[in-house]
Amino acid sequence: MKTVNIKIQGMSCSSCVGRVEKTLSKIPSVKEAKVSLATNSAIVHYDEKLGAPQDLVNAVETIGYDASLEKDQPSSDEDEEPLGRNLHLLLSILLTVPLVLPMILMVFGIHWELSASWQLALATPVQFWIGAHFYRGAFHALKNKLATMDVLVVLGTSAAYFLSLYHFISKQHEFYFESSATIITLVMFGKWLEEKAKHRTTKAIRSLHHLRPAKARLIQNEQEREVELKDINVDDHILVKAGERIPMDGMIVSGAAFVDEALLTGESIAQMKNPGDAVIGGSFNSNGYLTIQVTKKLEQSYLNQMMLMIEDAALYKAPIQRFVDKIAGVFVPVVIFLSLLTFLGLVFSTHDTGLALLRAVAVLVIACPCALGLATPTAFIVGTGKAAEKGILIRHPEVMEKAKKLDVIVFDKTGTLTTGKPSVVTIQHQELSEDQFLTLLLSLEKKSEHPLAAALVRYTQTKELKTEFVSDFEVLTGAGVQGKISGRKYLLTSLKYLKLKGLDYNFFQTTIDQALNKGESLSFLVDQEVSKVLGLVSFADTLKPEAKDLIQNLKARGIESVLLSGDNQKAAQYVGNQLGIAQVFGEQSPESKLAFIQKLQSEGKIVGMVGDGINDALSLQAADLSFAMSSGTDVTVYLSSFILMRSNLGLVIEALDISMLIHRKVKQNLFWAGIYNILGIPLAAFGWLNPMLAGACMGLSSVSVMLNALSIKRSKI
Secondary structure, three states, X not given: OEEEEEEEEOOOOHHHHHHHHHHHHOOOOEEEEEEEOOOXXXXXXXXXXXXXXXXXXXXXXXXXXXXXXXXXXXXXXHHOOOHHHHHHHHHHHHHHHHHHHHHHHHHOOOOOOOOHHHHHHHHHHHHHHHOHHHHHHHHHHHHOOOOOXXXXXXXXXXXXXXXXXXXXXOOXXXXXXXXXXXXXXXXXXXXXXXXXXXXXHOHHHHHHHOOOOOEEEEEEOOEEEEEEHHHOOOOOEEEEOOOEEOOOOEEEEEOOEEEEOHHHHOOOOOEEEOOOOEEOOOOEEOOOOEEEEEOXXXXXXXXXXXXXXXXHHHHOXXXXXXXXXXXXXXXXXXXXXXXXXHHHHHHHHHOOHHHHHHHHHHHHHHOOOHHHHHHHHHHHHHHHHHHHHOOEEEOOHHHHHHHXXXXXXXXXXXXXXXXXXXXXXXXXXXXXXXXXXXXXXXXXXXXXXXXXXXXXXXXXXHHOOOOOOEEEEEEEOOOEEEEEEOOEEEEEEOHHHHHHHOOOOHHHHHHHHHHHHOOOEEEXXXXXXXXXXXXXXXXXXXXXXOHHHHHHHHHHOOOEEEEEOOOOHHHHHHHHHHHOOOEEEOOOOHHHHHHHHHHHHHOOOOEEEEEOOHHHHHHHHHOOEEEEEOOOOHHHHHHOOEEEOOOXXXXXXXXXXXXXXXXXXXHHHHHHHHHHHHHHHHHHHOOOOOHHHHHHHHHHHHHHHHHHHHHHHHOOO
8 A cells, every 4th residue: 555645736636635635435445544634635545556556646636636646855945835825816806896986985985986898808707717717617517417506606706797798789788797706706815814824834744844855965885875765764874064954863873962852842942862763754953963873764753743744634534524514515506596595585585586596606605614614623733833833743533522521530650740761769888988889880880781780880980999900790680790809709699599698688678668668669789798788779761751640640640640660569659659649550551451441431431551561562452532642662653642851740731731732723613614604694695785785705714714713823832
């Protein structure tokens, strides 16, 4: 299966979206097609053995739309509106103003009127040249047995124009040329405003596109050359100079620099990156030369995944939107019927054909399913873009509807609520000074790859200790490490080994009891020459500084927190007590975590899960909402609903807040889109909205939906 993005021009409403989706879905090679009015695009999953991308483009073009395959890296020119469209609008305004000027002057008591010939001359190019795309759209729609906004505009304006033309030929003096021309101009103006707003909603996607440079400096055989990003493979080495953006995800091989990742992770402070540190494609190298080993192909990079997620969110349809789309499918025929009913009713009741026509045209013009089609995708695009700016990637937009209903969040412990890196908590020794004791420990541990050894090295970095030479170094499975220092044999081991060998550790019993009650890990230094315990070091995985605030925030929202840990019960309970988590369960396997979440769901609860390890994968997949740290395994990141690009638990709250805000804006948009039609159609039918005002309201409905969606960017979240 392959995925292709098709840019589509000419869609005017949600009926068009349904029409394109239906056409693409009928193609044998297509597995799934999603079309967005907000981005004027379609994402199609197809079987390349059964068809080529150009077949998809051709299918869209046969039903009357302009289509093309989207380029991998759009140029800045593609973001600009076509000059011809703006010129058409400007010309339409210039031709229409003289037609409506008499009505404007009448307000000031000035009676002036254009001759019938001038009215015909000004209205005709607006109707058939500038408005030609409405006729083309209506023709293709009717040819495919569909009714769209173009059909409504063509019916309304043609009725006004041709009745006026009939009156002109028959020497009558009632003309509606200004109505037909004004409607076309106002609809075009509304679409222009709509495109402007669309341009702003898709700014997040474009800004991400432009973060990545077009080429990279590839280093091969000690030679440097510029190549396209698609030609770079995993394990290739690339050079990035100061003041440049890093083109690909990778790991620093040589060099050091402050790297600004703000636009990708939301982290406002540039981070110092050294050899061995990971870097993200699209981040900014503030200073220094970096040689980077590429770790991910272009299509698998974080930046690419972020863009795909935002674009996918634009294509997502909430259940309420899918219901609205079904209504939109029959909306236009119903409006045409109501318009005809209005016309016939007034003809029979008033015998005034002109009045009947004006009101019927107003009904046609006010009713537009365009705003209904924009309601959901615009809110999702702006919302997911705002989330991305904060370092939150929303992988599954459908879960956003569950954010407000969340009852419980289940947390993993290590690497989620804690830093995942053990640190030294307590040191106790006898017969040696602290520096002597630490020197012996450090000398033994410097050859070890155990995480506790790394913690000890970090702890002693500021003490300027010199290590001793260790001979006969040996790793004892299940017992620790041993070696000779200055001719004496030392062992670094566990409490279990001390008990097994019957060594005396009574001097340290109080410290041992306190450490075990807190779930800390213990290491003991033994002088094997005299079988004596010289001292101990306790280690603990420290809490993340924001963990307590998160749990308190959730409690204030009425959301229960549960801790499920693979660690022992004492260690898990100690963390739970520090954070104020009432339900704590230690020694949990991946299967038992899954069973716990499923039990909560069987009780009708909406369950969230926050984790980062492979052992959390089953739980993350089963949870209604799942949050994974980007520092976690690829499996957990792939299965999660939200990816937190920074290892900051505060992003969980921000993800919930943004999700609820997006869902609220979707409902508001659908309300505004519906209310214009619910109120507008009867107002037009009863004469309280003339055709020109109806045209303005139609454009305003789409613009109000777009502006409401854009307000997400200004929110304080």
